[in-house]
Amino acid sequence: MHVKGEHEIYCCGARVRISEKGVEVLSKPLIEYCPLHEAFYGTKQIDVNAVRKSVEMKIAGFGFCCGNRAFDDEPIVAYGASEMMRVWLEKSLIDCAVIVCEGAGTVITSNGRLVQAIGARLTGIVRTSPIPEIIQKIRSENGIVLDEETAIIDQVGGVKKALDLGFRRVAVSVAGFQSKTISEIRRLEANVKEAEVLIFSVCNTCVGKSDVKHIAKADFVCASASKILREEIGKKAILQLGVTIPVYALTERGKRLVLAYLEEFKDRLVIFRTGKLPYDVKGKGPRLLVNQNA
Numbered sequence: 001m002h003v004k005g006e007h008e009i010y011c012c013g014a015r016v017r018i019s020e021k022g023v024e025v026l027s028k029p030l031i032e033y034c035p036l037h038e039a040f041y042g043t044k045q046i047d048v049n050a051v052r053k054s055v056e057m058k059i060a061g062f063g064f065c066c067g068n069r070a071f072d073d074e075p076i077v078a079y080g081a082s083e084m085m086r087v088w089l090e091k092s093l094i095d096c097a098v099i100v101c102e103g104a105g106t107v108i109t110s111n112g113r114l115v116q117a118i119g120a121r122l123t124g125i126v127r128t129s130p131i132p133e134i135i136q137k138i139r140s141e142n143g144i145v146l147d148e149e150t151a152i153i154d155q156v157g158g159v160k161k162a163l164d165l166g167f168r169r170v171a172v173s174v175a176g177f178q179s180k181t182i183s184e185i186r187r188l189e190a191n192v193k194e195a196e197v198l199i200f201s202v203c204n205t206c207v208g209k210s211d212v213k214h215i216a217k218a219d220f221v222c223a224s225a226s227k228i229l230r231e232e233i234g235k236k237a238i239l240q241l242g243v244t245i246p247v248y249a250l251t252e253r254g255k256r257l258v259l260a261y262l263e264e265f266k267d268r269l270v271i272f273r274t275g276k277l278p279y280d281v282k283g284k285g286p287r288l289l290v291n292q293n294a
Contacts, residue, residue, distance in 0.1 A: 003065045005129030007102055010177065012037060013205040013225065014051045015126070018065050023055045030205055031225045034286040035244050036077070040121075058121060065102050067133035071117035071141070079241040081173050081200040081222070082119025084261045086112035088171060093260055094198065096165075098158035098172040101138065103131030105151035106158040108165070109143040117141075124175040124203030125153060156184045159197060163188075169196045176204035176224070179211035186217050198254065204229055205286075219254035222247050223278075225286035234278025244284050248277070 006019040013030025016023060025048045037043050041054040058064035062072065075083045081099075088094045089112035096110045101118045102125055109115060118138075130151040138145055144165075145151070146158050155174050162170045174181050182199055189197040201215045204224040212232045215221055221237075223229045223246045234240070237248035239255045249255045262269065 001059050001063050001066045001068065003059060004067055004131045005065070005103065007065050007128045008126040009055075009102075010124040010126065010175075010203060010206060011051050011055055012046050014048065016051060016055055018055065018059070023052050023059070025051050028289075030289055031286045032289045034225060035284075062121065064121070065128075065131070067131055069103065069131075069134055069137070071114070071137060072120060073113040073116040074120070075116065076120045077245075078265075078267065079222075079245075079247045080119065081202050081220070082116045082122075084220075084257070085119075085171050085173075085200070086116040087261045087264050088112075088257055089115065091260060091264075093257060094169045094171045095167040096162050096170055098155060098162055098170060100125050100153055100155070100173065100175075101134065102128045103134035103151060104128070104138055104145045104148075105130075105153045106146040106155060107138055107143050108146065108158055108162050108167075109138075109141070110167075111142040114138065114141040114143050119173070124177060124206075126177065127153065153178075155181050156188060159185050159188060163192050163195055168194050169198070171198040171200065173200045173202050174218070175202055176207040176211060176215070176226070179207060179214040182214045182217050196253070198257065216250070219251045220247060220249055220258075225288060227288060230278050230280065235276065237277045240277050240279055243279065243281050245286070246278060 003020055008017050015026040029046050029051050032046055043050045063069035085097045097115045099107050101107050128151045135145050135148050155172055159172050189195045199218040201218040201221040204226045207226050221233050236250055239249040241247040249258050
């Protein structure tokens with residue numbers, strides 16, 4: 001597997017550069033343990049070397065940032081954004097999804113299988129550069145790349161493009177380090193007749209206090225390893241999925257879509273009411289290395 005171009009992502013709160021020269025971890029991780037990271041990569045203690053190794057495993061295992069990237073649409077996690085968007089598309093509950101793929105940037109598609117194949121093992125992509133083979137694969141699977149020349153990540157532009165194409169029920173993923181984008185999308189939604197944009201806030205390990213006011217406008221929020229979101233967003237939730245890495249539904253339309261997703265969910269579930277959220281279990285979830293006070 002050979003990396004093409006240059007890309008930057010967040011992994012366990014660490015910023016990582018990926019290029020033909022290799023994998024370079026640019027900052028220290030913010031967490032020391034994550035149960036998902038252990039499940040995927042066998043890592044009990046997260047440090048710079050563990051982050052590097054996990055990214056190298058992504059490259060070797062499924063061609064992350066490579067021309068021969070695998071597009072496997074098998075579900076990976078129970079309550080992931082791509083897993084849920086796929087079901088909503090297949091049940092015709094939304095018209096399209098606006099997501100991000102390395103080597104392509106912002107992608108618009110109504111193909112649920114493609115949404116899952118792109119999002120299955122992604123972490124937050126800060127920037128990417130075009131990989132022609134990935135772009136061609138996306139095009140062949142009924143996906144539209146917002147800008148094939150630059151592979152720009154522009155979720156506002158992606159939602160605008162989707163609305164211009166005539167889609168009205170649009171789901172979009174927004175990474176925590178781009179939280180202001182959520183407010184911009186809400187302003188765009190308000191100015192388009194009959195637009196209904198469902199915003200899924202993802203990759204939130206690095207968020208600070210200044211991000212909360214934007215993230216609170218989403219329909220769904222993945223808490224990631226964020227203590228701030230568990231405290232400030234969790235209490236606004238009307239439904240919570242999971243405990244280890246909880247996902248919060250903040251709106252009634254979000255709650256309806258979650259319940260529609262659970263209709264198709266194959267594993268056994270326990271459902272009970274509670275007087276308040278978030279619902280936490282001591283000892284579950286990631287462990288932070290630093291306090292989040294930004």
